[in-house]
Amino acid sequence: MPGHIRFPVLWRAGLAMFFGLGLGLGLGLGLARAQTPPLAEGPGRDTVEAACAVCHSLSYIQMNAKFLGPDVWKAEVAKMRGVFGAPIDDTAAAEIVAYLVARYGVAKP
Numbered sequence: 001m002p003g004h005i006r007f008p009v010l011w012r013a014g015l016a017m018f019f020g021l022g023l024g025l026g027l028g029l030g031l032a033r034a035q036t037p038p039l040a041e042g043p044g045r046d047t048v049e050a051a052c053a054v055c056h057s058l059s060y061i062q063m064n065a066k067f068l069g070p071d072v073w074k075a076e077v078a079k080m081r082g083v084f085g086a087p088i089d090d091t092a093a094a095e096i097v098a099y100l101v102a103r104y105g106v107a108k109p
């Protein structure tokens with residue numbers, strides 16, 4: 001039965017692909033992280049970096065910076081907490097919103 005011979009070969013190829021993909025993703029993420037420009041200086045920056053980089057790159061903030069006004073940043077942080085379950089308490093959230101509005105907000109939403 002040729003099937004008996006082919007199966008382990010395929011299985012091994014699958015394994016190699018699996019680990020190859022993992023390595024590729026890991027390297028890719030590492031590079032993406034290294035290339036993310038640092039957040040703007042300002043009070044609250046450390047809080048933002050600690051709270052917001054858990055799940056995704058901080059470049060999400062930078063990519064949206066040109067579009068979001070104070071209300072939208074507030075809603076954005078509320079969404080990260082409510083919908084996605086970000087572990088951020090009220091004090092930290094207020095600090096984060098203030099920072100985002102000051103450094104990455106537009107005057108008019």
Ligand code: HEC
Nearest residue numbers: 051052054055056060061064076077080084085086087096
């Ligand atoms: C618990 C995980 C988690 C944490 C912590 C988190 N986010 Fe997110 N964030 C997500 C997910 C999930 C998405 C949407 C899916 C995607 O595109 O990856 C997202 C998307 C975004 C976006 C893109 C716009 C949007 O609404 O999809 C912005 C901006 C953003 N996050 C900002 C923040 C900020 C600011 C913080 C810190 C206060 C933060 N995130 C913390 C999970 C998280």
